[in-house]
Amino acid sequence: MDGAIYLLCRIINGAPSRTWIWLGAVAGLGIQNKHSMVFFGVAAALAILLTPERFQFTQRWIWLAGLIAFVIALPNIIWQVAVVRRIDLAARFPRRPARSRHRFHLLIALAEFIVMHGKNYYVAPAYPMLFAAGGAGFERILALRFRWLKPAIAFLVVVSAVVLAPVVLPILSPEKLLAYMRAIHFEVPRTETSHTAALPQLYADQFGWEEMVRSVARVYASCPPEEQKRAAIFCQNYGEAGAIDFFGSKYGLPPALSGHQNYFYWGPDDYTGEIMIVLDDDAxxxxxxxxxVEDRGLIESSPWAMPWEQRQHILVC
Known part of the structure; x- marks a missing residue:
């Protein structure tokens, strides 16, 4: 998204019209990577219509950019229609002109996510653009007056970075991190409504996966060889399934199945379902x-893992 925003800013500030071609290519690749890139496109189009830049729609370049983005994203669209056989619609579902041209873009994208109850980190790719634009604006203000604020602002930026670095980077051990957060009165952010872990979820989600896979591997290895050939491993979410797929070859496990997100679309492979090793919190x-159904007990996990991952049982069905 940041690359597309950069190219859009260059276009609005006088870059050659052929820059739209590069914007279309970047947007198409962005859609292939994450469908939320479409929100950027909608927000950009509406923002352009609300500013003097609307003349862009009278030229062929912006339409060519849209066509390029569509063609690049077309294999993904075809796969969605042909393989998934359904598309989940999102509708579930005095000022200087040079600066004012950009003022609607983020507001429109932000409004889209607010209306659709998107998670707070969905707009994170827009922050670098805002920091850059805000920094440039403050630089102009401080160049004319309040020059004494420059070293003060630089000092605050450095101090804030030093204070928050252990919270956003894996510098400290979990025990020391929790003690540090208590010392600076930093409350654990809740990115999920059911998040009750001691650590922030971005850290907690890094613990317990290989222990879980080892637990599953022991149960899988205890099955007779003829049953192992027919046994499928079913997980409740893509985190568990991804851990099986990532660590599984080390422990002799087959790829995982799941009904969560894209795992649902990848289907049951060649398994019949006659023998299943299932991860679930009850049977x-x-x-x-x-x-x-035979409950082989709780998985091994880490005390720092997300609580619901620590409660998973291994069921042989």
Whole structure:
């Protein structure tokens, strides 16, 4: 997204019209990587319409950019339609002119995410643009007056970076990190409504995965060889399934199945479902779906992992 924003700013500030071609290519690759890139495109189009830059729509370059982005993203779109057979619609679902041309873009994108109850980090790619624009604006102000504020602002930036570095970078051990956060009165941010871990989720989600895979591997290895060939490993979310896929070859495990996000679209592979090793916090659903369910106990985990990951049982069905 930042690359697309950079190119859009260059276009608005007089870059050659062919720059739209590069913007279209970057936007298309962005859509291939993350569908939320479409929000950028919608916000950019509406922002341009609300400013004097609307004349861009009378020229062929902006339309060519849209076509290029569409063509690059087309394989993804075709796959969505042909393989998934459905597309989840998002509708579930006195001032200087040079500066004012950009004023609507982020507001429109932010409004889209607020209306659709997007998570707070979805707009994070826009922050570098805002920091750069704000820094340039303050630089102009401080160049004319309040020059004495420059070293003070630089000092605050450096001090803030030093104070927050252990919170945003893996510098300290979990024990020391928690003690540090208490010392600076930093409350653990909640990125998920069910987040109850001691650590911030971005840290907690880095613990317990290989321990979980080892637990599953022991159960898998305890099955007779003829059952292992038919046994599928089913996980409740892409984190667990991704851990099986990442560490599994080390422990002789087959790829995981899941109904979560893209794992749902990848389907059951060649498994029939006659023998399943399932990760779940209880056997209620499995008891209704299988004739025999054996609970092999809780997985191994880390005390720093997310709480719901520590509660997973290994069920042989």
């Amino acid at each position: 209620t659903d499995e008891g209704e779906q299988f004739s025999l």
